[in-house]
Amino acid sequence: MTSSFPESPVAVLCSGGDAPGMNAFLRAVVRLGLNRHHVPVLGIRDGYRGLVRAAKLANVDSESLVRLKQEITNNPGKRGLIDSQQSIIQMDHASVSGIMGKGGTILGSARCLDFHKREVRDSVVKLLKDLGVRALVVVGGDGSLTGARLLAEESDLRIIGVPATIDNDLQFTEMALGVDTAVHTLVWAVDHFIDTARSHRRVMVLETMGRESGDLARMAALASGAEMVITPEIGALTAEKMAAYAEEIEGAMTRGRGHAIVLIAEGVKFDPPQTRNGAYVLRDAFQNYFEREGAPFQDLEVRPSVLGHLQRGGHATPGDCILAARFAEEAWKSILNHDNENGITALQHNKVTIVPFGCEDMPERAETSSAMDRLHDDLASW
Numbered sequence: 617m618t619s620s621f622p623e624s625p626v627a628v629l630c631s632g633g634d635a636p637g638m639n640a641f642l643r644a645v646v647r648l649g650l651n652r653h654h655v656p657v658l659g660i661r662d663g664y665r666g667l668v669r670a671a672k673l674a675n676v677d678s679e680s681l682v683r684l685k686q687e688i689t690n691n692p693g694k695r696g697l698i699d700s701q702q703s704i705i706q707m708d709h710a711s712v713s714g715i716m717g718k719g720g721t722i723l724g725s726a727r728c729l730d731f732h733k734r735e736v737r738d739s740v741v742k743l744l745k746d747l748g749v750r751a752l753v754v755v756g757g758d759g760s761l762t763g764a765r766l767l768a769e770e771s772d773l774r775i776i777g778v779p780a781t782i783d784n785d786l787q788f789t790e791m792a793l794g795v796d797t798a799v800h801t802l803v804w805a806v807d808h809f810i811d812t813a814r815s816h817r818r819v820m821v822l823e824t825m826g827r828e829s830g831d832l833a834r835m836a837a838l839a840s841g842a843e844m845v846i847t848p849e850i851g852a853l854t855a856e857k858m859a860a861y862a863e864e865i866e867g868a869m870t871r872g873r874g875h876a877i878v879l880i881a882e883g884v885k886f887d888p889p890q891t892r893n894g895a896y897v898l899r900d901a902f903q904n905y906f907e908r909e910g911a912p913f914q915d916l917e918v919r920p921s922v923l924g925h926l927q928r929g930g931h932a933t934p935g936d937c938i939l940a941a942r943f944a945e946e947a948w949k950s951i952l953n954h955d956n957e958n959g960i961t962a963l964q965h966n967k968v969t970i971v972p973f974g975c976e977d978m979p980e981r982a983e984t985s986s987a988m989d990r991l992h993d994d995l996a997s998w
């Protein structure tokens with residue numbers, strides 16, 4: 617193989633939980649690099665873990681660095697992607713062909729505890745410098761972007777973050793990649809649960825993902841018409857609060873309603889704390905309430921489901937694919953603008969922009985969440 621190592625490449629990695637739209641972003645960042653800016657792009661496999669792995673191999677001596685560079689130049693594109701041991705791949709046109717809407721990420725994603733250690737991040741900085749990387753693009757959620765911020769603070773590398781997490785818990789952007797698709801998937805799931813809930817006149821308690829944030833659950837409730845949504849923002853659920861929810865459902869049944877869909881976000885806390893999934897805790901509380909002595913609907917059955925990783929997969933929606941392309945364009949603008957600070961792409965007031973690491977939350981984000989809650993309450997006339 618005679619080709620030489622790419623000059624001043626941009627490196628890109630996906631980190632944290634995968635999110636639909638990551639592949640659309642990779643396609644866009646690679647294609648804009650090659651077609652518009654004529655800058656080579658290196659894909660890092662498995663997020664920070666891949667960088668750490670490569671740094672361990674390359675930082676031994678000058679020959680080990682040469683070997684790593686050779687591996688990258690000798691196995692570009694799909695050839696490099698097929699070999700799961702290769703941590704850094706030079707991306708070409710074909711390597712991102714046909715991946716636009718595909719869920720997951722062709723580069724893989726990971727959570728890497730080692731990256732919390734300063735010395736490990738230093739080894740990664742050394743590697744990126746040795747490879748002549750002009751900028752690192754980190755695609756991921758809150759934690760991934762914290763790691764990116766630390767890299768930016770601790771070195772003079774150019775670091776660009778791109779929000780991608782189905783949780784929508786990043787308060788500086790109206791949307792992160794993956795949220796639109798995950799909401800879409802939840803609406804599909806709720807539709808399926810409604811069919812069986814209606815047939816059996818049951819209450820379905822569905823647990824959505826969303827770690828600390830209720831945004832995914834509330835958006836899904838608004839879009840699907842689920843009768844009730846419970847999010848972490850309302851505070852810990854006590855036995856009294858759960859009984860009040862059950863009473864509300866019973867009241868609807870008294871008015872002739874036959875079934876109910878209740879969405880509960882995984883981040884909801886309980887008082888006293890519980891170790892089981894919220895959907896099961898709520899099921900027991902509801903069932904006990906409906907079966908109490910003299911209750912009008914003692915046969916009313918409650919079924920819990922934890923929707924889990926289903927929400928992270930699937931074909932990215934057009935909304936996510938378009939946002940991915942817009943984020944990629946903004947990331948390139950920032951990389952090529954030498955006056956520009958490091959930062960994160962964001963959607964603010966429906967415009968794509970770059971915000972600094974550690975920037976203030978958009979006050980509108982919290983307002984939008986409470987407005988969605990009010991809207992949902994007023995639309996759910998049951």
Ligand SMILES: Nc1ncnc2c1ncn2[C@@H]1O[C@H](COP(=O)(O)OP(=O)(O)OP(=O)(O)O)[C@@H](O)[C@H]1O
Nearest residue numbers: 632633664727728731732756757758759760763781
């Ligand atoms: N404080 C930190 N310092 C250094 N690296 C961090 C830090 N927090 C997170 N990271 C890195 O980012 C990775 C992903 O973080 P995390 O597991 O929180 O997911 P995330 O990016 O928030 O995505 P998701 O929203 O999908 O969970 C971690 O495994 C770690 O490698």
Ligand SMILES: O=P(O)(O)OC[C@H]1O[C@](O)(CO)[C@@H](O)[C@@H]1O
Nearest residue numbers: 633757781782783825826827928
């Ligand atoms: O895939 P893992 O590591 O189990 O992580 C699950 C977590 O990741 C997310 O899907 C995205 O942050 C959360 O909603 C969930 O709590």
